Amino acid sequence: MTRIPLWLLVVSQGVISAASLVVEIVAGRMLAPHVGMSLYTWTAVIAVVLAGFSAGHWWGGRLAEKPPAKALGWTGGALLAAAMTTAGAVLILPALAEPVLRLVAQPVWGITALTALVFFLPSFFAGVPAPVLAQIAVTTADRSGPALGAMFASGAIGAIAGTLLAGFVFISWLGSAATLVVVTIVYVASGALFLWLGRSRGRGAALASAVAALGLAGLALAAPDPCDRESRYFCLRVEDVSADPARPVNLMVIDHLAHGISARDLPLVQFTEHTAMLDALSMQRSARADFTSFHIGGGNYAVPRAFAARGTGPITVAEIDPAVTELAAEAFWFDPDTATVLHEDGRRALLTRPDQRYDIIIGDAFTDVVVPVHLVTQEFFRLAADRLAPGGSFLINVIDHEDRLRALASIVATMRTVFPVVEVWTQQVQPLPGQRMVFVVVGGDSRTEVDAFTVPAPDQTRFGALGDAFVDQLVEARGLVLTDDYAPIDRLMGRQD
CATH class of the missing domain: 3.40.50.150 (Vaccinia Virus protein VP39)
Known part of the structure; x- marks a missing residue:
């Protein structure tokens, strides 16, 4: 495998981190028409997303032990899965909301269960790349300490950027569904990049996954919008x-x-x-x-x-x-x-x-x-x-x-x-x-x-x-x-x- 420039790893980590935080902010906005926008909504969203990131980081750490090319191939597949589950969230949330909230009548647990069913997997798959990219950066850079610091800083800066972009730009200008479509495209592009860098052999499956993710994104855009108007607040x-x-x-x-x-x-x-x-x-x-x-x-x-x-x-x-x-x-x-x-x-x-x-x-x-x-x-x-x-x-x-x-x-x-x-x-x-x-x-x-x-x-x-x-x-x-x-x-x- 050709040595990957540190700047590309840093930029990739920042972009993926930003996209994953956009999903977290949009999750609260999407849940609001079904459960309202309360302290418990945001508590459930933050807890579920962090749980997904944690599990994804754990699995990514396991993948990081593999040879870099193979680890990148798996990471590319994880991002394609992130793309499919992110686009699918727009479609499955309206379908699950009523039966889940009826089955789990207690408000706090109902909100948490619905959030987990819809947004755990997108967060899980988005959490996979961080340890893989960090491992590659540390083992291939001339100085491991600065490389590791750059990867952590990129993730944090990306998270800040994603939060600001979601709250101040994307939701009010594009709406929730279109914002998740943008994230889906980012994940597909990132997944394709890692599959190419890892010279992955499963190109047919990867292409099918990318097409499926983009198809789900199209369906998400065509899905009925629960809002006549989606503002920064409501x-x-x-x-x-x-x-x-x-x-x-x-x-x-x-x-x-x-x-x-x-x-x-x-x-x-x-x-x-x-x-x-x-x-x-x-x-x-x-x-x-x-x-x-x-x-x-x-x-x-x-x-x-x-x-x-x-x-x-x-x-x-x-x-x-x-x-x-x-x-x-x-x-x-x-x-x-x-x-x-x-x-x-x-x-x-x-x-x-x-x-x-x-x-x-x-x-x-x-x-x-x-x-x-x-x-x-x-x-x-x-x-x-x-x-x-x-x-x-x-x-x-x-x-x-x-x-x-x-x-x-x-x-x-x-x-x-x-x-x-x-x-x-x-x-x-x-x-x-x-x-x-x-x-x-x-x-x-x-x-x-x-x-x-x-x-x-x-x-x-x-x-x-x-x-x-x-x-x-x-x-x-x-x-x-x-x-x-x-x-x-x-x-x-x-x-x-």
Whole structure:
């Protein structure tokens, strides 16, 4: 075998490492339409990918003991296998998601099992080349130490480059499927290079594998896209749920959850429990009609749209994803000229505007089914209280389960350390055992003047405040004070049980 230049080994290791990290980032994005984008999604992805790399490195170390030409031939075959399993991930994930998640009902294990079935093999095969290439570099270079250091550095730099390219370029410009097709092509090219360098005899099988990988890549590109729009943050989809095509009603789906419904001809009517409560309670608690409001999370912009239709005072919305705002304007009849839209995190938006005061601050941001951790802590509630005008109110949308209510209790307990009055509102109906329930928690200086109200949601729905004695008992039994240092909101929701 002809001596391979060190630069070629270094570049190859960097390219393969970059491609493998692109797959890791894309894995989280692809899983989101099925399981959401949560701490547990990323934990499962990182664990599965690292397990695959580790197993691949072990096997690659075994291959590295073989003569260089033979080791390169095996490595080329491994990369062709990586190409096939990477392209195949686009096709098998939708097929496996529903049966796996139904079979493994516990969320953490369901996410982990699905991730392992789809993304372990691509990571395993991508982990094979590193020890083989390092062994060749060390044994053929004039100085083994610098050669080994160069190989390690190349792998790390490639991993950094792949992470940045996936997060900042590929996903938002190409989408998940096309990004994995690019990785597939990189793996095929790299595999072909190593087979050629190793003068492998199995050229027919290698050619068939390459054709199969590229064929799977083509099928991946032709597969139905679960997203109408794939942004840097979310998989976004619009569904028409109207009964009359002449009077359109659209549903916004972000990742795997419905985030709001709007009707073109009914800007003042809310179609979900949480927006109905947020809208009505804001009206109830405002001292004047032209109140100012700050909204954390835009979604389909149903509440800001209703405020604008009523002619309230200045409306500010902090929505981290510009694509969500664009979709709300295109498909949910939100007029961006009626509000000041800040495309940044809501807590940061409040923090960097110390001179602004609002009559109403609404928290309606979610990561999967939980409020983002940094938006439920004592430190955040203090910030929100500081940005309220005298007599202002803070409202937050909370989801919890009827048989737990630990997340709700902890948010109430935390808000009570900041606000003199804290109320919990929900629909006045007997919940089913274990039912997922929607609440709005209100913090302020005074109580709401009514303890119940009826508004369209879209049918006439009655909402009421939970009794103080019940809330006190709930907080005492299940409430934790959440801080920036300790806010286990996912566990409190029961996602680890």
